[in-house]
Amino acid sequence: MSEVGIIAYGTSPFTKEEHKIESMLHKSTNDLFQKNPDINKNEIDAVLVSTNNNSKYLSPVLSEMAGIQPKIAHSIESLCNSGTNSIVSAFSYISSGLADMVLVTGAERYDSPGQILEWDNSRGEFKHPIFWASIFSKSYKQEYGISDEQLAIVSVKNHKQAQENPNALSKKTYTVEDVMNSKKLTDDLRLLNCSRPCTGSASILLASKEVAEKYTDMPIWITGIGQKTTSAGFTKNTSLTSMESTVIAGQSALKMSNHNISEIDVAEVHDAFSVCEPMVLESLGFTNQGEGINMSQKLHEENNFMINPRGGLIGSGHPLGATGISQTIEIVQQLQKTAGSRQTNNPKTGLIHNMSAAATSSTVLVLEK
Amino acid sequence: MSFEDELSKGQFCIPECLACKKIIWPPSEFCDSCNGKTSLKKEEFEGKIIEFSKQNENYFCLVEFCGSIRLMAKMESSPEKNQIVKISKCGMDKGSYFFHVI
Numbered sequence: 001m002s003e004v005g006i007i008a009y010g011t012s013p014f015t016k017e018e019h020k021i022e023s024m025l026h027k028s029t030n031d032l033f034q035k036n037p038d039i040n041k042n043e044i045d046a047v048l049v050s051t052n053n054n055s056k057y058l059s060p061v062l063s064e065m066a067g068i069q070p071k072i073a074h075s076i077e078s079l080c081n082s083g084t085n086s087i088v089s090a091f092s093y094i095s096s097g098l099a100d101m102v103l104v105t106g107a108e109r110y111d112s113p114g115q116i117l118e119w120d121n122s123r124g125e126f127k128h129p130i131f132w133a134s135i136f137s138k139s140y141k142q143e144y145g146i147s148d149e150q151l152a153i154v155s156v157k158n159h160k161q162a163q164e165n166p167n168a169l170s171k172k173t174y175t176v177e178d179v180m181n182s183k184k185l186t187d188d189l190r191l192l193n194c195s196r197p198c199t200g201s202a203s204i205l206l207a208s209k210e211v212a213e214k215y216t217d218m219p220i221w222i223t224g225i226g227q228k229t230t231s232a233g234f235t236k237n238t239s240l241t242s243m244e245s246t247v248i249a250g251q252s253a254l255k256m257s258n259h260n261i262s263e264i265d266v267a268e269v270h271d272a273f274s275v276c277e278p279m280v281l282e283s284l285g286f287t288n289q290g291e292g293i294n295m296s297q298k299l300h301e302e303n304n305f306m307i308n309p310r311g312g313l314i315g316s317g318h319p320l321g322a323t324g325i326s327q328t329i330e331i332v333q334q335l336q337k338t339a340g341s342r343q344t345n346n347p348k349t350g351l352i353h354n355m356s357a358a359a360t361s362s363t364v365l366v367l368e369k
Numbered sequence: 370m371s372f373e374d375e376l377s378k379g380q381f382c383i384p385e386c387l388a389c390k391k392i393i394w395p396p397s398e399f400c401d402s403c404n405g406k407t408s409l410k411k412e413e414f415e416g417k418i419i420e421f422s423k424q425n426e427n428y429f430c431l432v433e434f435c436g437s438i439r440l441m442a443k444m445e446s447s448p449e450k451n452q453i454v455k456i457s458k459c460g461m462d463k464g465s466y467f468f469h470v471i
Contacts, residue, residue, distance in 0.1 A: 121466040122395050124441040126429050134422040187423040235439035
């Protein structure tokens with residue numbers, strides 16, 4: 001299997017602004033080419049679009065707008081982990097030899113239809129994600145004796161870290177008291193425990209080793225991939241305090257990369273709600289069960305940006321189709337030591353965790369210099 | 370009659386494979402194990418509350434039936450974990466299912 005590297009990226013700010021999806025796709029793609037004017041668009045074999053938007057034929061549309069005539073052009077939708085699913089598809093095209101260079105662009109609008117899985121009727125009238133997040137939060141707090149104040153620290157930490165990310169939706173820091181006093185959505189969830197849907201886009205360019213080394217001295221290699229889908233419906237989750245798909249995807253990605261979790265220096269994890277961060281940290285093996293919140297709290301107190309340096313979904317905002325790509329860009333920047341004031345201490349190996357629909361599907365990537 | 374036809378009339382049924390007797394959820398015409406056809410069991414099923422939370426004055430509960438079916442249902446009185454409940458009302462509203470338990 002040939003090596004696959006990330007050689008360029010572009011992004012738009014994450015906002016609540018009104019833009020057409022086509023315009024959003026073009027924004028981050030254009031940013032990528034502006035930052036990398038030497039890239040020959042004629043060498044791009046595939047253009048993959050990651051989105052939950054209902055507009056049609058978006059990959060050919062983006063290709064035309066960007067002046068690319070790829071061999072392969074199509075969209076990929078998998079709710080919130082569409083972005084990393086698209087990266088896995090790009091990896092597969094390159095490693096199989098079908099393509100040497102693939103552009104992956106993800107975009108979403110604040111009013112994305114991907115926020116609610118209409119098919120999942122087992123949720124009854126409680127289809128909005130706040131309901132599964134409330135059930136997870138209640139169960140997790142009871143199982144491990146965690147308080148609402150402790151969970152609020154995740155939101156405080158990630159909003160703080162987002163202030164160092166110029167593209168983040170969040171422009172404000174919050175205290176634990178602010179989180180506790182924010183709008184009560186349910187008995188177990190406050191508004192500031194939630195990531196917010198927004199408008200945004202992110203693009204990356206992947207290439208085979210031969211092409212990557214032609215364009216950059218600092219390619220970042222995808223050395224581990226793990227994916228697992230256990231179901232589509234929230235009510236099929238056997239555990240409400242850990243994430244089975246994340247456990248399996250994480251183990252697969254680490255095995256492929258020949259690393260163990262203690263060798264991961266920096267990670268972006270899918271904190272759709274505050275309870276998700278400790279659950280993911282535990283499911284990936286960063287900590288024992290019930291101790292994820294202690295890790296988040298310790299990192300916050302030490303001002304250590306190791307987990308969710310760009311602010312995670314809570315701080316950055318969550319434009320579904322762009323999220324996994326934006327997470328990946330952050331780890332690329334961290335490994336290239338170009339993350340500015342978010343830079344962690346000399347990371348060599350990074351991890352991305354991106355999931356969908358109450359952790360019924362997870363994707364984990366391992367990146368290395 | 371399909372599951373949704375019955376649900377629209379306020380009848381909660383449980384789909385079961387005619388061949389291997391596996392309970393299929395979410396409801397489907399076919400078994401996800403042996404691919405056989407399913408039929409609908411009509412009873413007053415008892416469920417167990419697995420977890421719950423509250424929004425405004427209403428509780429929403431994750432309820433398990435027959436050891437394998439889980440669904441989200443509304444409950445007016447204060448629930449307890451492992452409490453045994455029955456479906457008091459169910460139906461469809463604009464294409465979405467709804468369930469109430471007591």
